[in-house]
Amino acid sequence: DTEVTQTPKHLVMGMTNKKSLKCEQHMGHRAMYWYKQKAKKPPELMFVYSYEKLSINESVPSRFSPECPNSSLLNLHLHALQPEDSALYLCASSQHGTSGVLRDEQYFGPGTRLTVT
Amino acid sequence: AQTVTQSQPEMSVQEAETVTLSCTYDTSENNYYLFWYKQPPSRQMILVIRQEAYKQQNATENRFSVNFQKAAKSFSLKISDSQLGDTAMYFCALKNSGGSNYKLTFGKGTLLTVNP
Numbered sequence: 352d353t354e355v356t357q358t359p360k361h362l363v364m365g366m367t368n369k370k371s372l373k374c375e376q377h378m379g380h381r382a383m384y385w386y387k388q389k390a391k392k393p394p395e396l397m398f399v400y401s402y403e404k405l406s407i408n409e410s411v412p413s414r415f416s417p418e419c420p421n422s423s424l425l426n427l428h429l430h431a432l433q434p435e436d437s438a439l440y441l442c443a444s445s446q447h448g449t450s451g452v453l454r455d456e457q458y459f460g461p462g463t464r465l466t467v468t
Numbered sequence: 469a470q471t472v473t474q475s476q477p478e479m480s481v482q483e484a485e486t487v488t489l490s491c492t493y494d495t496s497e498n499n500y501y502l503f504w505y506k507q508p509p510s511r512q513m514i515l516v517i518r519q520e521a522y523k524q525q526n527a528t529e530n531r532f533s534v535n536f537q538k539a540a541k542s543f544s545l546k547i548s549d550s551q552l553g554d555t556a557m558y559f560c561a562l563k564n565s566g567g568s569n570y571k572l573t574f575g576k577g578t579l580l581t582v583n584p
Contacts, residue, residue: 382570384570391557391577391579392576392577393559393574393575393576393577394513394572394574396571396572399570401570406570407570407571441513455501455518455563456501456503456515456518457572458515459505459512459513459514460512461511461512462512
């Protein structure tokens, strides 16, 4: 099973709201990622979790707060977003090699389409 | 820094014909992976094909094959017998292996339309 699931599929929120995006995988992958994708553009990396610890933050504004409660789940907490944050948010996961090196291909979820009003 | 260049923003092909999407890249590493990802309109991004740089043999997955030219840093995707379901944005991506390399570097994408 090479499935990454994301909820919700669509989310509309005001600039003062607090909401969360959820991602789940059951492939035993220990690396998980959040990406932001604008229309007809490639995904832009936001965060990387490795063994449930935040490994990389690509200088993302603090209004985005990631969380990895366990090896299968990844959340993205949203607060005080701006209209320009409207985008497709993708979650992905990948395996670690035996040496702990992040490996190979990433498997993507279907994304959450976020609209900030 | 590594870069991936897709020089064809849009392409079209007739159903059942063959089309080739171009990708060039630059990296200072000797060991790396190359990928083609497909993202249909409003649908999930899926991996089409992968290539390890140390393998000389070109990867093939059913109707999809690559022409990997390591010296020229070229990694093109050939789609044979194009089908309507192949209509999608195609992204070429590069990932260095080893160490803490985590980042997929994407090209800007090629929007492929398969016409009936």
